[in-house]
Structures are given as C-alpha cells and as structure tokens.
Amino acid sequence: MQLTHQQACTEAERCLYCFDAPCTQACPVHIDIPKFIAMIKSGNVIGAAEVVKTSHALANICGKVCPEEIFCQSACNRAKQDSPIRIRELHLFATQQEWKRGYSITPAFPKNGRSVAVIGGGPAGLGCAFELVKMGYAVHVYDAKGFGGVPRNSIPSFRLSNDELRSDIEFLSPFVHSHQRLVDTKAFARIREQHDGVFVGIGLGLDKPLGIPGEHLPGVLPVLRFLGRAKMNTAYIGKQVVIVGGGNVSLDAAATATHLGASQVILIYRRSETEMKVWKSELEEAKKRGVQIQFLTIPIEIVGSDGVTGLRCRRTRLSDQHDASGRPVPFEVPGSDFDLDADCIIVAIGQVIQADFVSLFERTSQGFIRVDDSYRTSLDGVFAGGDAIQGEGTIVQSVAHGKAAAHAMHDYLTAETRRAQR
Numbered sequence: 001m002q003l004t005h006q007q008a009c010t011e012a013e014r015c016l017y018c019f020d021a022p023c024t025q026a027c028p029v030h031i032d033i034p035k036f037i038a039m040i041k042s043g044n045v046i047g048a049a050e051v052v053k054t055s056h057a058l059a060n061i062c063g064k065v066c067p068e069e070i071f072c073q074s075a076c077n078r079a080k081q082d083s084p085i086r087i088r089e090l091h092l093f094a095t096q097q098e099w100k101r102g103y104s105i106t107p108a109f110p111k112n113g114r115s116v117a118v119i120g121g122g123p124a125g126l127g128c129a130f131e132l133v134k135m136g137y138a139v140h141v142y143d144a145k146g147f148g149g150v151p152r153n154s155i156p157s158f159r160l161s162n163d164e165l166r167s168d169i170e171f172l173s174p175f176v177h178s179h180q181r182l183v184d185t186k187a188f189a190r191i192r193e194q195h196d197g198v199f200v201g202i203g204l205g206l207d208k209p210l211g212i213p214g215e216h217l218p219g220v221l222p223v224l225r226f227l228g229r230a231k232m233n234t235a236y237i238g239k240q241v242v243i244v245g246g247g248n249v250s251l252d253a254a255a256t257a258t259h260l261g262a263s264q265v266i267l268i269y270r271r272s273e274t275e276m277k278v279w280k281s282e283l284e285e286a287k288k289r290g291v292q293i294q295f296l297t298i299p300i301e302i303v304g305s306d307g308v309t310g311l312r313c314r315r316t317r318l319s320d321q322h323d324a325s326g327r328p329v330p331f332e333v334p335g336s337d338f339d340l341d342a343d344c345i346i347v348a349i350g351q352v353i354q355a356d357f358v359s360l361f362e363r364t365s366q367g368f369i370r371v372d373d374s375y376r377t378s379l380d381g382v383f384a385g386g387d388a389i390q391g392e393g394t395i396v397q398s399v400a401h402g403k404a405a406a407h408a409m410h411d412y413l414t415a416e417t418r419r420a421q422r
C-alpha cells in the first residue's frame with residue numbers, strides 16, 4: 001500500500017531533520033533525505049521527487065523494494081523516541097506522484113562529444129549510464145533482455161509491480177541509445193573499439209547447480225529460470241515444492257511458489273537460522289505464509305525416474321571452523337539420511353556470471369570481475385560494478401557502484417585527453 005497524501009504529510013512532520021543526517025550517510029547513493037522529506041512537508045512533492053531522482057536512477061524501483069531496514073531507516077534517530085521515519089515509503093510516495101502527474105520534460109544535457117558503452121541494463125548499468133549522460137556523454141546501453149536487470153526479470157510482481165518498474169524505465173530510456181543484444185567475446189571487442197570507454201554491469205545470470213544425482217529430472221528448476229517464468233505467467237509449480245538454499249532469493253522462490261498455489265513449500269538450508277543471509281522481514285513473511293524451513297539439512301540425491309518424486313537429504317552439524325564468509329562450516333552427520341516427498345525442486349544456492357567475455361578479465365577467487373578502488377578492471381578503459389564484482393548485493397548498492405564508476409571513467413577519459421594534447 002502506498003501512502004496517501006495525508007499520511008505522507010503526517011509522516012514527514014515526524015522527521016527530526018538531524019544536522020548530520022545519518023540516514024543520508026547510511027544510503028549507498030546518499031540521497032538528501034531530510035531535504036526531500038522537508039519538501040513533502042511543505043507540499044512540494046515534485047521537488048521532493050527530483051531530489052531523489054538526482055541521486056538515484058532507479059528511484060521508483062528502490063522506493064518499493066530497497067531493504068530500508070539495513071540502510072536509511074536503520075540509522076534514523078527518531079527510532080530512539082518511538083519508531084523510525086518511514087523513509088522508503090515517503091521516497092516512493094514522491095516519485096510515484098511525479099510519475100502519475102507526468103514527468104516534466106528534462107532538458108537535454110550538453111554533449112561533450114565522447115561516446116561510452118554500458119554492457120548490462122540492470123541497476124549498475126543504468127546507474128552508470130544516467131550519471132554519464134549528466135556529464136555529457138553519448139551513452140549506448142547493450143542488454144540481452146532489455147532494460148531492468150533482476151528487478152525486471154526476477155523480482156516477483158507481487159513485490160515490485162510493473163508500474164514501479166515502468167516508471168523508471170520510461171524516465172531513463174530517452175537519455176540513452178538502447179541496443180537489445182547479447183554481448184559475446186567478438187561483440188565485446190567491437191564495442192571496445194567503437195567507444196571511448198566501457199562499463200560492464202552484467203550481474204550474475206547463471207544459477208549454480210547442486211551437482212547431485214537426479215538433477216536432470218523434469219521438475220528440477222534453477223531459481224532464476226523459475227522466477228523468470230513466474231514473471232511471464234508461464235511457470236509450472238507442483239503441489240509439494242522443496243527449495244534448496246538459504247538466501248533472499250530462495251525466500252522469493254518460496255513466496256512465489258505459495259502464490260502460484262503449491263500446497264506445501266519446504267525450504268532446506270545447511271546451516272541454522274542465525275547464519276541465513278536474509279532480510280529478517282522477508283523471513284518472517286515467508287514463515288507467515290506457511291513456508292516450512294528445515295535447518296541443518298543438505299540435499300544428497302533427487303529421487304524419481306520420469307520426474308521428481310522426492311529429495312533425499314542428510315542432516316548437518318556446525319563445526320568450530322569458519323569459512324571465508326565467517327560462518328561455521330557444516331559437517332554431514334553419518335546415518336541421518338531421510339526423504340522428503342516433492343514433485344518440484346527449486347535450486348537457489350547462488351549464481352555466477354554468464355557472459356563468455358568474462359574470461360578476458362582478471363577475476364577474484366570467487367569468480368567475480370576484479371576491480372580496483374576506482375572500479376577499473378584489468379582491461380584498459382574498462383570499468384565494472386554491481387553483482388558481477390561482489391556477488392549478490394542490493395539494487396541501491398549496484399546503482400552506487402555504477403555512479404562511482406561513471407565518475408572514475410570521466411576522470412580517466414579526461415586525463416587521457418590531457419595526455420593526448422601534450
């Protein structure tokens with residue numbers, strides 16, 4: 001539910017307008033939060049939307065699904081008195097009001113005569129593209145599926161509606177040249193030649209497999225494929241669904257399965273609840289929907305002949321050793337195997353980069369594109385950001401990477417011009 005005008009004004013009245021604005025500091029793109037809240041309070045809703053949009057290319061999307069509990073609202077001083085200001089909802093109120101009233105025509109930004117390519121039209125790519133547009137670059141965005149990235153292809157429609165998505169895409173599209181095409185190694189080389197600089201924001205498009213017997217059986221679905229089909233209303237769901245994984249993506253899959261009519265949804269996770277990397281609100285929501293969670297459990301075999309009939313599992317226990325993520329390593333408990341009935345199994349144990357040209361880059365031990373503090377990759381003139389450099393993050397963090405990389409790219413290209421003029 002979005003705030004009404006009256007509710008937004010009442011909520012804005014509660015803001016303390018702290019001089020050091022801890023909310024703004026906690027926001028990865030540093031939206032001037034007290035400023036836009038003051039504008040809502042004084043009735044200048046369009047001005048408030050402009051403040052948000054200047055800092056954030058995907059303002060409507062984040063207004064809906066940004067995890068405020070870990071960013072702005074977690075730092076709100078008003079929480080010490082009663083409860084934090086509902087910052088995300090005020091943000092969405094302002095940007096949606098502007099969209100509904102129709103955007104005023106934004107004047108074209110003065111051109112600087114240089115052209116850059118952005119590969120990937122998700123939050124990182126669009127965040128970078130809009131910042132470069134504002135600096136006068138002609139920006140060409142290449143994406144295999146069209147603009148939007150994960151918010152468009154995977155975040156369930158009951159969490160992010162087409163309106164919120166469309167409003168951002170409609171706003172951004174006129175500023176950039178759009179090329180809907182898959183970029184492979186050959187195309188990447190051509191793009192590098194054609195443009196002064198390149199930003200790569202290709203996310204993590206490929207699901208990791210479980211690597212256990214039976215994974216080829218009909219009824220086993222990688223989570224991005226399942227969520228993508230659900231967005232297009234073409235998803236098949238069984239009655240007894242088991243989801244393997246312990247992150248936010250697995251919770252989205254569980255919520256989607258219940259939405260689509262599964263009568264039983266069980267999520268299995270190899271560690272305990274404490275180690276789950278999820279937003280607590282999402283976990284509570286999943287439990288309320290009746291999703292059952294079996295902690296300290298791993299899958300060892302998918303059972304069935306023509307299709308899935310069950311999942312063989314084994315119990316684990318947590319050891320004193322810790323892995324690179326700082327969490328205890330789970331060990332299998334011998335003799336603890338048991339079967340879960342299932343006619344559909346969704347695999348949500350993480351994703352990796354899908355593009356073939358990624359082999360050209362130096363990468364981290366986890367396979368992400370390695371960048372320095374300025375988002376520069378090992379290839380000259382090529383910058384990168386978003387999930388492809390750090391693993392699964394959030395929309396606002398990816399936009400922040402894109403923005404920072406745009407400024408680093410501008411500095412690089414300016415220095416290059418000076419060198420050429422000497």
Ligand SMILES: Cc1cc2nc3c(=O)[nH]c(=O)nc-3n(C[C@H](O)[C@H](O)[C@H](O)COP(=O)(O)OP(=O)(O)OC[C@H]3O[C@@H](n4cnc5c(N)ncnc54)[C@H](O)[C@@H]3O)c2cc1C
Binds near residue numbers: 142146147154385
């Ligand atoms: C199911 C799910 C739910 C999530 N929910 C939330 C949420 O509620 N809130 C939140 O803040 N974050 C959420 N996240 C995380 C967030 O969506 C990501 O951190 C963010 O989208 C990463 O942005 P990105 O631009 O790096 O990559 P992506 O969003 O993955 O975008 C990458 C783009 O690059 C394109 N691409 C890739 N390879 C090529 C190629 N070779 N050629 C051309 N184009 C290519 C893809 O088509 C895609 O459009 C969620 C993630 C998932 C998977």
